[in-house]
Amino acid sequence: MYCNRRIASFGIAVLFSSSLVAFGAQAPAAHTDGHALNDNDKEFVMKALKGGMKEVQMGQLGQKRATNPEVKALAKTIIEDHSTANRELKALAKKKGITVPPDKQMVVPDEGMSARTGNEFDRAFAQAMVDDHKADIAEFEKAAQSATDPDIKSWAAGKLPTLRAHLEKAQMLAK
Numbered sequence: 304m305y306c307n308r309r310i311a312s313f314g315i316a317v318l319f320s321s322s323l324v325a326f327g328a329q330a331p332a333a334h335t336d337g338h339a340l341n342d343n344d345k346e347f348v349m350k351a352l353k354g355g356m357k358e359v360q361m362g363q364l365g366q367k368r369a370t371n372p373e374v375k376a377l378a379k380t381i382i383e384d385h386s387t388a389n390r391e392l393k394a395l396a397k398k399k400g401i402t403v404p405p406d407k408q409m410v411v412p413d414e415g416m417s418a419r420t421g422n423e424f425d426r427a428f429a430q431a432m433v434d435d436h437k438a439d440i441a442e443f444e445k446a447a448q449s450a451t452d453p454d455i456k457s458w459a460a461g462k463l464p465t466l467r468a469h470l471e472k473a474q475m476l477a478k
Contacts, residue, residue: 340399341451347442348396348455352403354439355392358385361431364416371425377432377472384465395458425476432473440466 358381365378396403419427440463447460 340401344399344446344450344452344455345401347446347450347459348392348399348401349403350442351439351446351459352389352392352396354435354442355385355389356406358435358439359389361416361428361435365428368417368420368424369428370421371476374425374428374476377469377476378428380472381432381469384469388462388465392458395454399452399454429473429476433470433477436466436470436473440470 362378362380362382362385366375366382369375369378393403414431416424416427416431443459443463443466447456447463450456450459
């Protein structure tokens with residue numbers, strides 16, 4: 304009798320799980336090895352994507368509005384490096400089962416930067432890059448140390464030298 308109940312329970316579980324698959328239910332985000340992805344890792348990925356989009360948008364604004372050729376050069380570098388990092392992170396997120404919203408849904412305000420001109424814009428842009436990159440470095444160092452997913456941990460650690468180079472250049476221009 305006990306054995307018949309266990310078999311019946313197993314049969315119901317199999318039937319239920321196959322029904323979920325048939326009706327398109329999706330499993331939670333998971334590693335490629337089948338373990339659920341840590342919420343902190345997911346949060347880092349989403350924050351890094353949004354921050355990367357903000358950097359690209361700010362870089363585009365810097366390309367248009369900066370008057371100092373060095374600020375324009377920093378803006379160009381930021382666009383290139385953060386665009387590459389965003390593509391890599393989107394691919395990693397997809398691999399990990401994280402749904403990434405379209406770029407147009409991740410647009411962030413320019414914090415009043417578009418109203419500035421000339422030297423005022425250049426100084427404000429450089430200072431914004433200092434502030435953003437200090438915050439980014441802190442987040443990436445944390446992920447490089449404590450992310451539970453080895454791919455996310457490695458990706459974060461690999462981006463730190465570029466973020467530090469951006470910070471150093473922005474600090475020189477903000478003086």
